[in-house]
Amino acid sequence: MTPNKTTLSTIAKDLNVSVSTVSKALANSPEISSKTRKKISAYAKESNYSPNILASSFRKGSTKTIGLIIPNITNPFYAKVFVGIEKYLDEKGYKLIASISNDYLEKEIKNISIMSSGFVDGLIVCVSKEAEQKKEYRHINSLINNRIPLILFDRVCDEIYCDKVITDNFQAALDATEYLIKHRKCRHIVMTSKTNNLHHLKLRKKGFEQAIDKHKATVKSSIILAEKSNILRQKLENALRDDSSIDGVFGLNEKSVLHATLSINKLKKTDKEVSITGFCNDLQSKYNSSLIVINQNPKEIGKESARLLLDRIKSGNLISDFCTKIIDVDLT
Amino acid sequence: MTPNKTTLSTIAKDLNVSVSTVSKALANSPEISSKTRKKISAYAKESNYSPNILASSFRKGSTKTIGLIIPNITNPFYAKVFVGIEKYLDEKGYKLIASISNDYLEKEIKNISIMSSGFVDGLIVCVSKEAEQKKEYRHINSLINNRIPLILFDRVCDEIYCDKVITDNFQAALDATEYLIKHRKCRHIVMTSKTNNLHHLKLRKKGFEQAIDKHKATVKSSIILAEKSNILRQKLENALRDDSSIDGVFGLNEKSVLHATLSINKLKKTDKEVSITGFCNDLQSKYNSSLIVINQNPKEIGKESARLLLDRIKSGNLISDFCTKIIDVDLT
DNA sequence: CTGAAAGCGCTAACAT
DNA sequence: ATGTTAGCGCTTTCAG
Numbered sequence: 275m276t277p278n279k280t281t282l283s284t285i286a287k288d289l290n291v292s293v294s295t296v297s298k299a300l301a302n303s304p305e306i307s308s309k310t311r312k313k314i315s316a317y318a319k320e321s322n323y324s325p326n327i328l329a330s331s332f333r334k335g336s337t338k339t340i341g342l343i344i345p346n347i348t349n350p351f352y353a354k355v356f357v358g359i360e361k362y363l364d365e366k367g368y369k370l371i372a373s374i375s376n377d378y379l380e381k382e383i384k385n386i387s388i389m390s391s392g393f394v395d396g397l398i399v400c401v402s403k404e405a406e407q408k409k410e411y412r413h414i415n416s417l418i419n420n421r422i423p424l425i426l427f428d429r430v431c432d433e434i435y436c437d438k439v440i441t442d443n444f445q446a447a448l449d450a451t452e453y454l455i456k457h458r459k460c461r462h463i464v465m466t467s468k469t470n471n472l473h474h475l476k477l478r479k480k481g482f483e484q485a486i487d488k489h490k491a492t493v494k495s496s497i498i499l500a501e502k503s504n505i506l507r508q509k510l511e512n513a514l515r516d517d518s519s520i521d522g523v524f525g526l527n528e529k530s531v532l533h534a535t536l537s538i539n540k541l542k543k544t545d546k547e548v549s550i551t552g553f554c555n556d557l558q559s560k561y562n563s564s565l566i567v568i569n570q571n572p573k574e575i576g577k578e579s580a581r582l583l584l585d586r587i588k589s590g591n592l593i594s595d596f597c598t599k600i601i602d603v604d605l606t
Numbered sequence: 607m608t609p610n611k612t613t614l615s616t617i618a619k620d621l622n623v624s625v626s627t628v629s630k631a632l633a634n635s636p637e638i639s640s641k642t643r644k645k646i647s648a649y650a651k652e653s654n655y656s657p658n659i660l661a662s663s664f665r666k667g668s669t670k671t672i673g674l675i676i677p678n679i680t681n682p683f684y685a686k687v688f689v690g691i692e693k694y695l696d697e698k699g700y701k702l703i704a705s706i707s708n709d710y711l712e713k714e715i716k717n718i719s720i721m722s723s724g725f726v727d728g729l730i731v732c733v734s735k736e737a738e739q740k741k742e743y744r745h746i747n748s749l750i751n752n753r754i755p756l757i758l759f760d761r762v763c764d765e766i767y768c769d770k771v772i773t774d775n776f777q778a779a780l781d782a783t784e785y786l787i788k789h790r791k792c793r794h795i796v797m798t799s800k801t802n803n804l805h806h807l808k809l810r811k812k813g814f815e816q817a818i819d820k821h822k823a824t825v826k827s828s829i830i831l832a833e834k835s836n837i838l839r840q841k842l843e844n845a846l847r848d849d850s851s852i853d854g855v856f857g858l859n860e861k862s863v864l865h866a867t868l869s870i871n872k873l874k875k876t877d878k879e880v881s882i883t884g885f886c887n888d889l890q891s892k893y894n895s896s897l898i899v900i901n902q903n904p905k906e907i908g909k910e911s912a913r914l915l916l917d918r919i920k921s922g923n924l925i926s927d928f929c930t931k932i933i934d935v936d937l938t
Numbered sequence: 939c940t941g942a943a944a945g946c947g948c949t950a951a952c953a954t
Numbered sequence: 955a956t957g958t959t960a961g962c963g964c965t966t967t968c969a970g
Binding site for chain 4: 613614615625626629630633657658660661662663664665666
């Protein structure tokens with residue numbers, strides 16, 4: 275019933291040549307005369323031969339495949355990082371396989387261990403919320419110990435020695451906040467965020483605070499936090515209604531910006547009255563053209579991560595000269 | 607420098623047992639005494655052993671990995687299908703690897719051929735726009751000929767014989783349009799869409815038209831098409847401004863709904879004046895709570911696709927009894 | 939209970 | 955230009 279799979283050896287038998295001749299012919303080796311090469315290629319195509327990549331990767335000890343571990347694929351930031359990585363790898367003849375941790379440590383450990391046990395030549399990782407909050411990095415360090423080429427992006431930590439690709443969260447937050455102050459003449463800016471203690475969010479908060487501090491003579495600030503999106507939005511709407519001095523909102527992450535926009539809309543405030551900025555990589559959400567947001571250039575982050583990884587793999591040096599690349603943001 | 611990788615055979619040597627004993631012990635085979643089993647497990651952990659999955663998959667002829675090919679990961683519909691598949695497979699001890707075609711045929715062919723050449727035990731595919739438009743399905747049919755278990759979802763075609771998971775696009779469009787007519791009392795509904803001739807979009811259009819036809823005594827319709835999002839939006843805004851009889855918009859896909867919402871917002875129309883509906887799987891976009899959209903339940907589509915695929919793999923029957931599963935939508 | 943041995947399909951050094 | 959051979963790490967009969 276199932277047609278017997280064609281392999282190098284079945285072709286060899288059928289054509290009365292050796293397996294190695296077939297192998298070399300199909301690899302277009304100049305060792306083989308063009309006549310037999312053509313004959314073999316033709317027969318291979320005809321008999322629907324497709325090489326067993328597993329066998330070949332196994333033999334060669336390399337899969338030409340890179341693994342990506344991300345917390346969440348529905349967040350446009352990660353989705354675009356994915357795209358950036360994919361594109362670069364494709365150009366370089368590498369494949370990409372992805373797994374999502376859903377921000378759970380256990381899932382992340384499992385996915386990493388599966389991938390690193392032979393499936394991939396290297397890994398690009400953004401650690402889960404849980405891993406970062408618990409400061410649980412043993413699984414990451416074990417990759418390094420096992421000499422698995424590794425790039426960390428976005429959520430990184432100083433305790434891990436490897437190449438990293440990040441945004442300058444502090445500076446970006448500072449710049450965007452100052453933009454509100456200088457160009458939009460905001461005098462009371464609310465920072466909104468989900469409550470959580472992720473490192474990069476802390477940096478963003480510091481950037482915001484520093485900007486406020488620089489202009490403390492004329493500008494005041496408030497902070498609105500909530501665990502859940504709808505609560506956050508409710509709190510913001512209340513604040514906007516109750517305190518008419520609020521004329522700016524700084525959203526610490528994707529969702530905060532989105533919800534701020536929606537709240538303003540709902541209250542029928544114009545962007546003259548309340549200006550919004552924040553971290554937002556989803557230009558679709560930027561439907562108000564006067565809205566200026568921080569675009570982290572996720573595709574560039576992906577591309578750079580992939581580039582660093584392939585460089586590292588090529589160099590063979592897996593233990594020193596690690597670098598941390600900062601990708602510039604756009605205020606768009 | 608690089609620590610010699612521990613393998614079954616290094617463990618065997620170190621412990622003065624045979625390779626097969628180690629293999630069985632680590633697989634918790636009852637053939638091995640619990641004493642040696644413990645000794646071997648302990649030593650394996652201590653020496654940081656991680657099995658070479660490539661070798662094992664190669665040997666066993668199965669990778670316990672499923673491949674997913676999607677056109678685009680930044681579309682929330684596909685992102686959520688991804689999540690649904692991932693979750694189900696995880697529960698069943700399978701892994702998922704994903705590739706995106708960017709809606710290009712060439713990319714899709716390449717990804718499928720890589721994956722199907724040993725990396726995966728089965729494939730879940732949503733064909734690229736280009737493949738559908740060119741009706742180029744040879745690469746898909748070659749999977750079937752090669753007995754690679756395959757599920758198609760969302761964009762499917764009758765000419766391919768395999769299991770499929772779809773939305774009843776016609777019915778969903780009809781219901782949503784009737785909702786506008788009956789519950790929102792709309793009397794002039796505009797259908798907006800990117801110009802393109804994808805099969806599932808045609809079905810949606812037919813559903814819309816049928817609803818209009820059913821109520822043709824009292825309801826009229828218009829159609830606005832454009833290649834690019836911003837043009838589409840511009841056209842819609844013009845129409846809304848020029849023709850005050852328009853009181854409903856039906857968006858044929860994710861972006862159409864989004865842009866309709868934005869346009870209405872920009873024109874400061876209330877949802878009393880103009881009601882919107884359409885296909886939209888991104889609840890974030892549904893920031894107007896009175897907006898009722900068609901949620902295709904993408905996670906469910908993913909789950910069902912994965913379930914059908916594993917069933918098919920288990921059954922071993924790769925040539926008959928194919929089914930097409932329709933996943934119910936929600937009007938939310 | 940443990941071991942010996944074959945072999946999955948492919949590549950690559952080493953003949954010829 | 956073509957063939958021979960060894961072996962990647964693992965699983966799995968089959969023997970002991």
